[in-house]
Amino acid sequence: MTTESMLHDIPGGKAVVEWFGRAPRFHDANLLELTFSGKGAGLLRIHAWNMTNEVDSKGYFVLEKHATVTLAFQGVSSIECADFDMVPGIIFELEITRAGEHFRIEWSASYGVNGVVTAKKVQIGLTPGKPD
Template identity: 35%
Template sequence: MPTTDETHWRTDDSVFLSVPGGREIADWFELIPSFHDATLEKLELTNDAVSLVIRAFRMTSQVDSKGYFVLDKHALVTLRLSGVTGIQLEGESGVIISDLGMRRLSVKPNGWHTGSGPEAGDFEVAWDSCVGFDGVIFAREVTLAFHPVEP
């Protein structure tokens, strides 16, 4: 996934669970989701905030009669990032997520040419896509919400 420190990383579970709404999402999916094969339905940028709406599901270990994994726990998950300190988007429109991660920055990343950029302690939310664009958003605050939907 896009990264500020040239390392591959995954969601910091303790950070995800500490974010408002994180525990409820983990309880719904019965795990901390990576959002693999989820679709980015909406990306909204405002003055100092970003909102991502992701159509997600849980992939079970069960297989249907056609040999496909059974998907359940469908939901629209909203990530609201406020106090945005940096954004990087690269690729084409339309997004199927390979992996989405969330962590806190331990150090200030280099390479920001405008504004002060992200600081140590900011949240980093980043995703790789198998279709569409990759992205990383840095912010002071993150909240999560979801509501179940039909497949």
């Protein structure tokens, strides 16, 4: 299953697809926070947006639909991270798949932490606008 179809199976995922108008790849998104507790819970907080084909007066692509997307994990059974001390970071790509009855969230970084989290449950929160 693709990340887009997975988002429809995760509580809060459909709102993310509706906000961005598609399933985001989170390319160049800012990884703001990555935390885990000893009780099998964790979260990934990401500042994401849509990049348009327009450029501004400085030659930068115009970004729209800014939002903070939070992936909250329960029943975490596996965590693999490299460069964990480099948060915040910049995501190159993020993918959500199934691994049996668990969700597998894997991301690579342009800068900062790379990782894979396997969890029994995932819930997604969306806060429109740029983060504080």
